[in-house]
Amino acid sequence: MPADLRRVSRVVLLDPADRILLLHGHEPDDPADDWWFTPGGGLEGTETREEAALRELAEETGITDVELGPVLWRRICSFPFDGRRWDQDEWYFLARTTRTATVTAGFTDLERRSVAGLRWWTYPELAGSRETVYPTRLAGLLGKLLDEGPPGSPVVLDTEIV
Numbered sequence: 001m002p003a004d005l006r007r008v009s010r011v012v013l014l015d016p017a018d019r020i021l022l023l024h025g026h027e028p029d030d031p032a033d034d035w036w037f038t039p040g041g042g043l044e045g046t047e048t049r050e051e052a053a054l055r056e057l058a059e060e061t062g063i064t065d066v067e068l069g070p071v072l073w074r075r076i077c078s079f080p081f082d083g084r085r086w087d088q089d090e091w092y093f094l095a096r097t098t099r100t101a102t103v104t105a106g107f108t109d110l111e112r113r114s115v116a117g118l119r120w121w122t123y124p125e126l127a128g129s130r131e132t133v134y135p136t137r138l139a140g141l142l143g144k145l146l147d148e149g150p151p152g153s154p155v156v157l158d159t160e161i162v
Contacts (some may be wrong), residue, residue, distance in 0.1 A: 005089040009053035010040030013095045019120040028113040035132040053093045062103025069094035070150050075157035
């Protein structure tokens with residue numbers, strides 16, 4: 001794994017019914033190669049992880065009225081996407097919102113070519129799904145979060161290399 005990992009903030013966004021918002025992504029040139037993932041992206045300039053989480057959430061969902069909570073999980077991952085390899089150090093922040101309507105007007109060109117939509121998932125829907133979801137243990141992690149609340153300190157997830 002390269003030493004110069006892309007620093008990424010992701011958001012585990014929950015609505016009042018404890019549903020989680022996920023984006024439906026795919027390879028730009030192959031919509032059949034698809035998966036679900038949490039909102040988020042790379043830090044820009046000198047912004048903090050928290051600032052990046054809120055900016056990315058606003059750009060990808062249009063949702064700005066959120067209560068940003070603690071970092072739940074951290075993971076290192078590496079995956080191919082859009083013709084290159086992405087090596088990332090991801091931090092997952094808990095956030096809550098009362099707004100469930102989404103707007104994707106802030107998508108980048110790459111996001112417009114690779115995100116098919118967004119969906120709110122209940123824990124049972126996520127746990128019973130056969131869809132590809134990242135991080136791969138998200139259903140179990142969400143179940144534990146809903147049962148026990150946020151961990152006292154961020155949980156380091158297994159490195160995922162795809």
